[in-house]
Amino acid sequence: MKIPASFDGKTDASSTEIFKASRRDFLKIGGLFSGGLALGVSLFSCNEKGEKTATLAPNVYLTISSAGDITLIAHRSEMGQGIRTSLPLVIADELGADWSKVKIVQAEGDEKKYGNQNTDGSFSIRMFYKPMREAGATARLLLLQAAANRWKVSVTECDTQNSQVIHTTSGKKLDFGELVEEAQKLPVPAAANIKLKDPGRFTMIGKATPIVDLHDIVSGQAVFGIDAFAEGMKIAVIKRCPVVGGSVKSFDDKKALAVPGVLKVIPIKGPGLPATLSKPLSGVAVIAENTWAAIKGRDLLEVQWDLGPNATYSSAEDIARLTKEVARAGTVRRNRGDFAAAKAGAKKVIEHTYIAPYLAHATLEPPCALAVVKDGRCEVWACTQNPQGARDILAETLGIPVDKVKINITLLGGAFGRKSKPDFMLEAALLAKESGLPVKVQWTREDDLHHDYFHALSVQRVVATLDAQNKLTGWNHHIAYPSISATEDQSVVQPSDGELGLGATDFPYQVPAIRIETHDAPAHLRIGWLRSVRNIPQAFAVATMMDEVAEARGVDPVANALELLGEDRNLTFEQEMGKGKYPNYGESITDYPWEVARMKAVIQRVAKEAGWGKKLPKGSGLGFAAHKSFLTYVACIVEVRVEAGNKIVIPHVHYAVDCGTAVNTDRIRSQFEGGAQFSASLALKSAITVKNGQVEQNNFDGYQLIRMPESPKEIHVHIMENQAKPTGIGEPPVPPFTPALCNAIYAATGKRIYTLPIDLKG
Amino acid sequence: MALTKLTVNGKVYSVDVDPNMPLLWAIRDVIGLKGTKFGCGMAQCGACTVHLNGTPVRSCSTPVSVVKTQKITTIEGIGTPDHLHAVQQAWIEEQVPQCGYCQSGQIMSAVALLKQKPNPSDEDIDTYMQGNICRCGTYQRIRSAIHKASGLLQEKKPVKTTPAPVGK
Secondary structure (H helix, E strand, C coil), rough: CCCCCCCCHHHHHHHHHHHHHHHHHHHHHHHHHHCCCCCCEEEEEECCCEEEEEEEEEEEEEECCCHHHHHHEEEECCCCCCCCHHHHHHHHHHHHCCCCCCCEECCCCCHHCCCCCCCCCCCCCHHHHHHHHHHHHHHHHHHHHHHHHHHHHHHEEEEECCCCCEEEECCCCCEEEHHHHHCCCCHHHHCHCCCCCCCHHCCCCCEECCCHHHHHHHCCCCHHHHHHHCCCCEEEEEECCCCCCCCEEECCCHHHHCCCCEEEEEEECCCCCCCCCCCCCCCEEEECCCHHHHHHHHHHEEEEEEECCCHHHHHHHHHHHHHHHHHCEEEEEEECHHHHHHCCCCCCEEEEEEECCEEEECCCCCCCEEEEEECCCCEECCCCHHHHHHHHHHHHHHCCCCCHEEEEEEEEECCHHHHHHHHHHHHHHHHHHHHHCEEECCCCHHHHHCCCCEEEEEEEEEEEEEECCEEEEEEEEEEEECEEEEHHHCCCCCCCCCHHCCCCCCCCCCCEEEEECCCCCCCCCCCCCCCCCCCCHHHHHHHHHHHHHHHHHCHHHHHHHCCCCCCCCCEHHHHHHHCCCCCCHHHHCCCCEEEHHHHHHHHHHHHHHHHCCCCCCCCCEEEEEEEEEECEEEEEEEEEEEEEECCEEEEEEEEEEEEECEEEEEHHHHHHHHHHHHHHHHHHHEEEECCCCEEEECCCCCCCCCCCCHCCEEEEEECCEEEEECCCCCCCCHHHHHHHHHHHHHHHCCCCCCEECCCCCC | CEEEEEECEEEEEEEEECCCHHHHHHHHHHHHHCCCCCCCCCCCCCCCEEECCCCEHHHCEEEEEHHHEEEEEEEHCCCCCCCCHHHHHHHHCCCCCCCCHCCCHHHHHHHHHHHHHCCCCCHHHHHHHHHCCCCCCCHHHHHHHHHHHHHHHHHHHCCCCCCCCCCC
């Protein structure tokens, strides 16, 4: 659901089934919470002694047994954001369950049963906070009614706490388990009768709750994709065509097959072009008894490639071409007023070109998946963000019904959007089918960096005009990057509305003339989405240019942003977008308005907390950026110290965040801490370059990530307290950090940054 | 292929593997201990860190043939699920992990650091831990947890047992 129909104009026509909006389907299922559709309320199972036991399961997300065991379903994928904890705790809080005793079970991939499981786009909490509250509240009401009936008292005199129903006036208590048999006979209450807890009575929501997998992780027992195991399992490592769109011409597997432990060599047919967001690349797989033998065998494969039309592609040449391209007039995607007139009448024109490279996800756990294909069924264990999308495409590819495909979701050793794509799961399933063996496909780091769905390179030109009174009169933003949609449809050469809505067309400042133009940039790699997607380059250009605008106006950057945001009101953009749509992250602008007051509040908060305006020693500086993404308001101040002319030290980062109702404050903090580091990697270290259609970086020596000595030292996260609808926090920390850092470097050194990654030596 | 004896966490395993096989794959694929992770295969990220006679090595780049009689310790061998090592306990108290994938390697490096320098400064920590990448960016909490573990180890009190985790 990263680019559902409502989010990306191109998707309906160009995407495979798996990327179509599954959201609306879920909302229909969501009707079970609102329309009084009674699901199987009463279930019976047997305990170890073979006795029939009752189970209360008023919805798919929780069951309570008559023994008092509470099982909560985690149906979204865990990749470090803490969702296996944060959604179940919402159920537990509403229910009044004893958290220390609940059991969390990871759901298998089944959209019909669990609703949307595509864990992407920072929307797990946004989409499921209310359904989870209702799930807990429904079970609670049934238990309260059962207790009230037994005690012959009114339900209003009863409450739940620590997995017990309490009669508040007498102090009588009954364990949940003792009430299950009666509760499961009661009709599931209609939504209108479900009373949600008063937020003042929350015991967990809004507080810090440790993640449920903490103990397993630190003791080495947590199961990631790489740890999946099946009896008789073999390992496959694949040599893939180094150029996207190329294919295997011929191969010689003699030497590979001679490696002890190597069992089979099997070619994989690729889709050619378009490369698609789902299909495996063309390659040759080596299946072996263990990973090392497979890697050795793969190294000894001799493959002749037909490299295809991308074999002459060079990213350096592409940047040079796009730099010329953005200097011209483009396709207007948002227009307000008359920019040409603003420019003609300007006293000062500031104009710069901003360049950012391809980026790889580089999840520390490379993609991997285990598949067993047998007797017309397929079972997969994988570190997948999108189990149900994968399930559909696996069924289609294997030619079996969807209900014969079972997807088990392990923990994800990092994901950042990479593991939304099912290509590695398809590889495993195709090889399992072909070989008749349980096969785990293991990507190496080289595979991961060479064959990612890359964050696209970008070239942007921004022109800002000031009049004689130093008023910002015009804003012209030119944008060029290969679109994600091009991976499915090569005729797409310009950014989609969805991509532009990530920090470009939603430019929030009050400027009389705004013109946003896009340019042709065909794709030559598989383009995907990386944590916060196009917000990364678009926030970099917008928020660093805003710093220059403030300077040119002679206004403090924070004051400048507050002034240009203008009066407290809700913003709309679509009326200035011609036929274009403003996606608003898939939500209606009525349900989730762009609220200027909330943006101003985070800016004021971060300025106060960071001591904005304080004097720093020579060579140090503070930089500011504010950026709303994924419906979450964020402002960021970075403190930088530049040593020996080019060594960048980041002693402090301050974030103020308004994500509405805070669910798990510790995971909000940790996502912001990590988001700053993630952004620091792309600001300071990382770049993928391409020559002859092939990625030039092989491992972490070439594609560098931030390490502890250069990492931001102290990241301070200030969470705004309110009861607005909760919004996500996985991606919003990333966009504002990099421009805030660039602005801090300017404050410290007087050097402006226009190219990423930052290089102060150049 | 050659029959080799490996002593892992005090237990002797006879494995019949290519002597050039990196220790990582012998531990994971042959012996079946999965806590040690693969991240890069060339000693760039530290996810595969184990100890040989107490010294941290990157097992992805250490051939089985060089191990000989050296005692191998993995994440599974520094504590038990009920009695965690002080470093693991500190990791829990500081709530370090996000995805958790790199944390076995981070913890193994931290254990070795604290043996060498019981009272490390921030700078000591940054320098020693620079071979371990955390893509989720938990560095700030790793630093705090190492300081905390340093304190726990010097209290010389038995490390308290962690309560049974939720969901188990």
